[in-house]
Amino acid sequence: MKHAIRCNAAVLAVGWLLGWLTAFDLSEAYSTQSFVCADELEKVNTAADPLPTWNEGKAKQAVVEFVAKVTTQGGKDFVPVDERIAVFDNDGTLWPENPVPFQVAYVFDELKRRATKEPKLADDPMVNAALTGDFAKLLEGDHHDGLMRITALTHAGMTTDEFRSSVEAWLASARHPRFNQLYDQLAYQPMQELLRYLRAKGFKTFIVSGGGADFMRVWAERVYGIPPEQVIGSTARTKFELRETGPVLVKTLDYLFVDDKEGKPVGIHQFIGRRPIACFGNSDGDLAMLQYTTINNPRPSFGMIIHHTDDEREYAYDAKPKSSGKLIEALKEAPQRGWTVVSMQDDWKTIFPSKK
């Protein structure tokens, strides 16, 4: 049973892991700073412009008009605070997903780190394939055993606390190959402003990502101001053990749930239990969640697609992504659904926060 579930998951996971072979390209780096506003409400409400790094244009106008509409007391489109649910994809929507999704970078860095301390680890042919960049071998076979093997080695068999410590240590040292920044310093500044703006207007902001929930929860509160209980991602079932040292939860890959494509509305229902009124994504992996949020929603709703059009400041891709983030169907459907498409090149004054 477990094996069968793992294999299904592997097939899905492969889509998310596409593009490992992408070559790294280097260009100017940006120094960034992310933080959580304790007093977001005041900050934003007193700000002349809550979205200062958004250029004036249709995209900015659309989101501001939607927020004004649903938050106007007595207006016909007013939505009570409890129902102001906004869902955000993470990779490619709130931070980059190139040259590979950051969680994939973690997997390879973690294997490299451990291989130096556990020489026997490299005897594992799949670990060796990962260390030597033999991606073809990792994807061999119907069940992509290599992929599942290195995922299991880095995401299962340890306690949730051990996993957290490992991710924290990686975040504190690993740097993005192109921007030469700590990965958690690369959250998009315009999206940070949007998150704070929506929260200041009574929205509850959730992440709904194909990435691992345990991975994102380590830093999402510090970086985005989104607490762990509002981070929905791919998950597997942990195992409770009461040890001498106290209770622990051991990570496994059993009952793996991949929170991508049709899995996103499924995850939204399971974790939130009501339909969002605003949805922000950047790829066909977000299509079902955009549909679930905006089609025949009894409440006014809003959909936005972040289109990566800026190869100079970030990356430019859609139908042929460098890694994850394939965008064809959602872009095609956007006009008929009334979804707002953001051009990073035209709509954003800056991509990353500027030096303070």
Add this chain to the structure above:
Amino acid sequence: MKHAIRCNAAVLAVGWLLGWLTAFDLSEAYSTQSFVCADELEKVNTAADPLPTWNEGKAKQAVVEFVAKVTTQGGKDFVPVDERIAVFDNDGTLWPENPVPFQVAYVFDELKRRATKEPKLADDPMVNAALTGDFAKLLEGDHHDGLMRITALTHAGMTTDEFRSSVEAWLASARHPRFNQLYDQLAYQPMQELLRYLRAKGFKTFIVSGGGADFMRVWAERVYGIPPEQVIGSTARTKFELRETGPVLVKTLDYLFVDDKEGKPVGIHQFIGRRPIACFGNSDGDLAMLQYTTINNPRPSFGMIIHHTDDEREYAYDAKPKSSGKLIEALKEAPQRGWTVVSMQDDWKTIFPSKK
């Protein structure tokens, strides 16, 4: 695979469904009223006593002292608001679980209702067993096929909206056999005060119950002031469909997760992602969650067990429950763990809200 999962779940579920054979006993009824305070903070902070229906005593003193300790700025035991997570079992902790858990009452009432409109339904031997009270037949076989059959008939194959409507219609008409009240009018008044008190002190209150999340989310916000995204319960995976009429999620019993016993800390990690500092339960089904909250927690923590000791005003049971709610191990472990045991008879002035 699905079958295997269903069977595991059935075995676990049986524990929760024990006691169907309990005879209904009738006695004086209480008129109750439940509501959500929009201005809980002010109401509670200005109240002379935030827990007016709790008798003065060790139990009340223990919870008030804990809350004071973790909310005192600058104190050594201060806990930041973000980490003030309180988890509550539902059946037997926030409302009664006799003569049967209210969700079980829903299953039987729903089958009766549908049988009148769908005569063929009674041709199903398991439905017939349910309608005729042949519980032995429902529990026959290693896989308790009867139990799973009627659960599937009432909890799967419909959209999440259809299920919600069905539960709402039941809640609006069905009455508790002993108290002659609508079921959602039977929330314990002292626990309602406790929920509001904790929220007023910056706690985020969650339900962590073996009951179905979809069932509880229909009424938890209205009755307890707990929004759907803070209701953790037993769940199965829904299926996303984009129909002519719009997107729907179809309920299934696939990947069933039973949020009971060791499943409770597992559910807490999956949905909340951090350890609670306060836990409230009433049975051995809450033992693992009490352990996870209080043993070697780096933060100050609090555990409370509601002991049903009042046969006159509610029910009296522990080792031999009338239905669910077996309490042996947790009660035995309480002294050594420092968990507070509440005697409903001695510690609560009233059980249910009084007439307004």
